[in-house]
Amino acid sequence: MCSRCLELTRRSLLAGGAATAAALHAGVAQARVRPQDMVPLVGPGFKPTERDEIGLWKEMDRVEEEISGTNLLITDRNITGYLRDLIGTVGGPAAKDFRIYLARIPEFNAMMFPTGFAVVFSGLLLRMRNEAQLAGVIAHESGHFLRRHMIRSWRDQKRKTDLFAIGAMLAGVGGAGAGVYLGDYVQLAQLGTILSLFQYSRAMEAEADSMGARLIADTGYPPVEMANIWEQLIGEENASARYRGKHRRKGSIFDTHPSEGSRMADLRADAAEITVPGKVYDAHRDRYLTNIGPIRPMLLDDQVKLNDPGASQYLIETLAQDGWNGLLRFYEGEVWRLRNRPGDEQRAAQSYAAAVAYPDAPAEAWRSHGIELMKQGRSAEAKSAFRRYLTIKPDAPDAAWVRSMAG
Amino acid sequence: MVKRGLGIALAASVALSGCVQTRQYADVQFTPPSGDYKLLVLRPDVTVGSLTTGGMVEPRADWTDQARHSIVEALRAQQARRGGKITIVEHRNEVPGVTAQELADVERLNYVVDQSIVLHKYLGDYLPTKRGKGLDWTLGADAVKLGQKTGYDYALFLHAEDSVASGGRIALGVLGLAGCFIGFCAPNVGGQQQLDYASLVDLKTGEVVWFNVVTAGSEIPGIKFGDLRTPEGAAQMVDRLLGRMKPGKEAAKGVVMTPEPQEKR
Numbered sequence: 001m002c003s004r005c006l007e008l009t010r011r012s013l014l015a016g017g018a019a020t021a022a023a024l025h026a027g028v029a030q031a032r033v034r035p036q037d038m039v040p041l042v043g044p045g046f047k048p049t050e051r052d053e054i055g056l057w058k059e060m061d062r063v064e065e066e067i068s069g070t071n072l073l074i075t076d077r078n079i080t081g082y083l084r085d086l087i088g089t090v091g092g093p094a095a096k097d098f099r100i101y102l103a104r105i106p107e108f109n110a111m112m113f114p115t116g117f118a119v120v121f122s123g124l125l126l127r128m129r130n131e132a133q134l135a136g137v138i139a140h141e142s143g144h145f146l147r148r149h150m151i152r153s154w155r156d157q158k159r160k161t162d163l164f165a166i167g168a169m170l171a172g173v174g175g176a177g178a179g180v181y182l183g184d185y186v187q188l189a190q191l192g193t194i195l196s197l198f199q200y201s202r203a204m205e206a207e208a209d210s211m212g213a214r215l216i217a218d219t220g221y222p223p224v225e226m227a228n229i230w231e232q233l234i235g236e237e238n239a240s241a242r243y244r245g246k247h248r249r250k251g252s253i254f255d256t257h258p259s260e261g262s263r264m265a266d267l268r269a270d271a272a273e274i275t276v277p278g279k280v281y282d283a284h285r286d287r288y289l290t291n292i293g294p295i296r297p298m299l300l301d302d303q304v305k306l307n308d309p310g311a312s313q314y315l316i317e318t319l320a321q322d323g324w325n326g327l328l329r330f331y332e333g334e335v336w337r338l339r340n341r342p343g344d345e346q347r348a349a350q351s352y353a354a355a356v357a358y359p360d361a362p363a364e365a366w367r368s369h370g371i372e373l374m375k376q377g378r379s380a381e382a383k384s385a386f387r388r389y390l391t392i393k394p395d396a397p398d399a400a401w402v403r404s405m406a407g
Numbered sequence: 408m409v410k411r412g413l414g415i416a417l418a419a420s421v422a423l424s425g426c427v428q429t430r431q432y433a434d435v436q437f438t439p440p441s442g443d444y445k446l447l448v449l450r451p452d453v454t455v456g457s458l459t460t461g462g463m464v465e466p467r468a469d470w471t472d473q474a475r476h477s478i479v480e481a482l483r484a485q486q487a488r489r490g491g492k493i494t495i496v497e498h499r500n501e502v503p504g505v506t507a508q509e510l511a512d513v514e515r516l517n518y519v520v521d522q523s524i525v526l527h528k529y530l531g532d533y534l535p536t537k538r539g540k541g542l543d544w545t546l547g548a549d550a551v552k553l554g555q556k557t558g559y560d561y562a563l564f565l566h567a568e569d570s571v572a573s574g575g576r577i578a579l580g581v582l583g584l585a586g587c588f589i590g591f592c593a594p595n596v597g598g599q600q601q602l603d604y605a606s607l608v609d610l611k612t613g614e615v616v617w618f619n620v621v622t623a624g625s626e627i628p629g630i631k632f633g634d635l636r637t638p639e640g641a642a643q644m645v646d647r648l649l650g651r652m653k654p655g656k657e658a659a660k661g662v663v664m665t666p667e668p669q670e671k672r
Contacts, residue, residue, distance in 0.1 A: 055466035059454065065499075069511050161461025162575060169582050176591030 032266045033203075035274050038211040040146040043093045046116075052158075053114075053151045060115040067101055067119060074102045074122060074295065082291045083120060083138070086131070090139040090215045092146050100138070106302035108233060112141035114150035125292050126299035127232065127315060129322060131284035135216045136226035143211030149204040156200045164193045201256040209263055213270040222281035224271035230264035236314045243310025285322065297362060300331040309339040326361030329354045333368060348372070356385070363392040367402060374405070383407050427633075429647055431619035432528055435541040437655035439617075440561055440607075441489055447502070447559040447610075448495040449514055452566045453478055455635055458628070460575030462597065470571070470636050477641030478567060485645055494559070504556040513546065513553050517564050517615075520544050521606055524618050541655050544615040546608055554610025562608045567644060569635045572598040572628035580628035598628035601635065603648050616655075621647045 048054045067073075074080070080102055087098045099117040107123040118141045128134040144150070168186045175182040209226070217223040234248070237260075241248045251259025258266075275281070292299070304312050312335045320328050333351030336344040349372035355365040370385030386406035390399060440446065455470040479495050486493040499507035499514075524544055527534050537543045553562065572580075576598065583591075601624065607617040621644065623633060633647075634640035653659070 051467070051469075052465055054468045055456065055471075058468035058471060059466045062452075069499075069508065158459050158461065158463055158465065161463055162459060163461075165461040165579055166582075169579055169586075172591045173582060173586035176586060 032269060033206045033210040035210045035214040035217075035270050038143070038147070038207060038214055040092050040094075040211075041148045042146055044095075045097060046094060048151075050151075052154065056151060056154060057115050060113055060117075063113065064099070064115065064117050067117070068099075070103075072103045072105065074104050076295065079125075079291065079295055086135055087118065087138050087142060090135045090212075090219050090221075091142045092211075092215055094142065094145055098142065098145070104298075104302070106299070106306055108236075110137050110141050112144040114145075116145050118142075122295070122299055122302065125295070126303055126319075127236075128229070128288070129232070129285065129319065130225065131288040131291075132216060132221035132225035132281075133229050133283075134288065135219070135221050136212055136223075136229060139215040140208045140212035140226070142215065143208035144204070147204070147207050147211055149208065153200060153204060157197055160193050160196060164189060195253055198254055198256060202258045205257045205263075206266065209267055210270055213267055214274060217271075217274045217276075217281075220279075220281055222271070222283055223274055224268065225283055227264050227267035227271055230260050230267065232318055234260050234264065235318070236311050239314035240308055240311035243308075297327060300327065304331055304334045304338060307338070309335050324354075324358075326355045326358030326365060329358065330362055330365035330368070333365075337368070345372075349376075356388075363389050363396070366392065367398075370402075370405070427621065427623040427647065429619060429621045429651075430529065431617065431651075431653060432524070432542040433618075433653060433655040434543070434609075434614055434616040435655040435657040437541070437616040438658045439652035439654060440491060442491075444491045444560045445558060446486060446491050446493045446561045446563055447557065448482065448493060448563045448565065449510070450497060450499070451475060451478060451482075451495065453568070453635070455569045455571065458570040458572045458576045458598065458600070460573065460579055462576075464570045465573075474567070474569065474635035474641065477636065477638050478565075478645060480638065481642040481645040482565075482649075484642070485649065502557055504558075505553060509549075509553065509556075513549050513562070514564070516546050516549060517562075517606065517608065520546060520615060521564070521604070521618070524606070524615065525604075525620075528618070529620060542615060542618055546613045546615065548613060550608050550610055550613035554613075557610075559610050562610055563605060563649075564608070565603070565605045565648070567601070567603040567635060567648075569601040570599060571634065571636075577628040598625040600624040601633070601644070603644055605648050607652075617652060619648055619652075623647075 048057050080100075083100045083102060087100050088095045091098050094116060097116050101117065101119045102125075103119055103121055105121040105123060106126070107121050108127055109121040110118060110124055112118045118138070120138070124137060125134065128137070167189060171182040171186050171189075213223040213226050216226065237248045251262070257263075300316075303315060306312070313332070316328050316332050316335065329351050333348040333355065336348040336351060348368070352365055352369040352372055355361045356369050366385050366389040370382045370389065373379070373382035373385060383406050386402050389396070389402055390406065393399070396402065453471060453475040454466060455474045456464040456466045457470075459465055482495065483493060494502075496502055499510045502510055524542070526532050527537065528542070550562065554560070580598065601622065603621040605619055606615050608614070609616045633643040635644055
C-alpha cells in the first residue's frame, strides 16, 4: 500500500509526518473515553431519516436475511432465548429492537451490524466465565448501535477520502502550475488519511467499551468483569504464542481496535469510576453455567480440535479456576492426546482417570479411560469402563466396537 | 454484501475503459428458450449508489428501489415478447412448492458455481479439462428437484450494480480536465461503473446453460452508459444482458441432441 514511501527522503518524511500528525489533531495514543460521557444517541424504535443512513440500512436487509438463514447458526431455543433476554437487559434504549444470532464458530468474536442485529460467535460463550462477562461483550456491541458508530465511521471515511481526492488533485494541478512535483506528499497524505481512518475506528471501539461498562453497571453486573475478559484473552494469546515459539501480537497504528492491554487498563479505570460503593453487584455465574451447560461439551470439542493446545489448555485451566469437573478434565485429556508429544499419553490417561471420578464425566471420558487402561494391561478395569460408556450411551455410533472390547 | 466479492473480481477482469463490454458463454447444446417456457427469476440483486468525490460508493435506497422496479418491468416485457411465462420473486418464501430454506440452498449453490465460472472463464484461470466445452457447470440434483417441485423450466439469477457519479466527483473530473491546460492532465478519475451478470439454469438437467457479464463504465465522471434508474436505462441493460442470447456451439451447427448420456471426461 505504501511501498513507494521509501523513496522519500528522511527530512521530507519528518516534515510531512509532522504536518500530517498536526492535521489529524492526535497521535497514536488514545485518550480514555469516560463512561459518564457515553449518552445513547438513539432511542427506542430508531429508524434512519437521513439519506446515507437509509441507504446503509437498505443494504443490510439482505445481509440479515442471509445471516439469519445460514446453517452455521446454533438455533437451540434455550440458548438463543437466553442471548435475546441478555441483550434485552443490557441493550439500553434500543434493547427491544435488537436481534441476536449465535454462530457456531470457535473464536472469540461478536459484531453489531448497522441495523441493530448482532452476531455472537460460539467461541465467546466458551471463554466467558460468568453472565457479567457475556453481558459486557453484548453491551459493547449494543454501544456501537447506541452511539451510531456505523454511520459515523462511514461519514468519517467519506469526508476524509473526499478531502484526500480534492487535495491530491489540487496538489497535482497546483504543483504543475508552480512547476514542482508534489507526488511524494500526496502519498504521505494518503498514508495519513488511512491512518486517521484506523484511528477513528479505535476511538469508536473505546467509546463502545465505556458505553458497555456503563450499561452493565446500570443493570447490576460488576463492570470490572469487562476488564477481566481482556486479562483472560491476553493470557490465552500469550499461552498460544508461547506454545508456538512466538510472541503475542501487540497493537499497531493499522489496528481497527485499541490494543488489548489498553482496553483492559481503560476498562479497569471505567469500572473504578462507575462502581457505586455499597451497591450489590452480581456476576451471575450459576445462571450462566446453567444456561450454557447443554452446549458446553460442543464448545469445548470445537476448541480442542483447533490444534491450538496452548490456548486450549489455558482456556480449560481458566474455566477450572471456578472448580474442576468431569467435562473439563476430559477435554484437558483430549488436549494432551491430540498434541501427542512425549509424555502426553500419560498426561491424557491421568486426565481421563480424574474425569471419571466426577459425577458429570461425559460418556466419552469412560471410553477414553477404558482405552488407556487396556493399553496398561488392566483389562478387567478397562472392560468395566467400557460397560459404563455403553450404559450412558447405548446408541453410540461406535457401540458395537466398544461392546466387543467390553467382552 | 456477500456478493460484493464476486462483483469486485468481475470488475477487475475488464479493462477500466470508457465503454460497454459483454461476454457470454453457453453450454454447447444450449438453445435460447423460446415458445412456451416457464422462467423463475430469483431475487434480482440490484444496488445503485452514488460515487462520492473520494471514490466510495454510497448506497442509495431510493435509487435502488427505482432501478429494481425498472429492471423487473423491463424483464417482464422482454420475456413476454419471447412467449415465456415469467415469475419474479423478491423473497424466498414466495415460491409455492418449496421452502425458503430449499430455495436459499439453491441460491447459495448457484452463487459459488457462478464464482467458479467467473474464475475459470473470465479471470484467465482457464481449465484444460473444460476447453472447447462451452459452459460446463451444473447445480446438480438440487436444481432438478427445484424444477420438479415448482414446474419451472429455467431459473435466472441476475445481479446488477451501478454507481452514479456525484456532483463532487464530476467537479473533481472537471478540475482534472482544467489541469490539462497547465500540464497536469487527469480528467479520467473514474465515473459511472455498472456491472451486471446473469446465469440461466436449466431446471430439467440442473446445468448452468448460459452466463453473461456486462460491464459499462466511464473514466470521465458525468458521462453515463445507461442509467438503471430510468425505464430506458433498465431496458437497455436487460437487452445488453439477456437480449442477445447466443446458442451453444453444437446447437448452432445444428447437431441434434442425442438421447444417450454424453460421455464426460
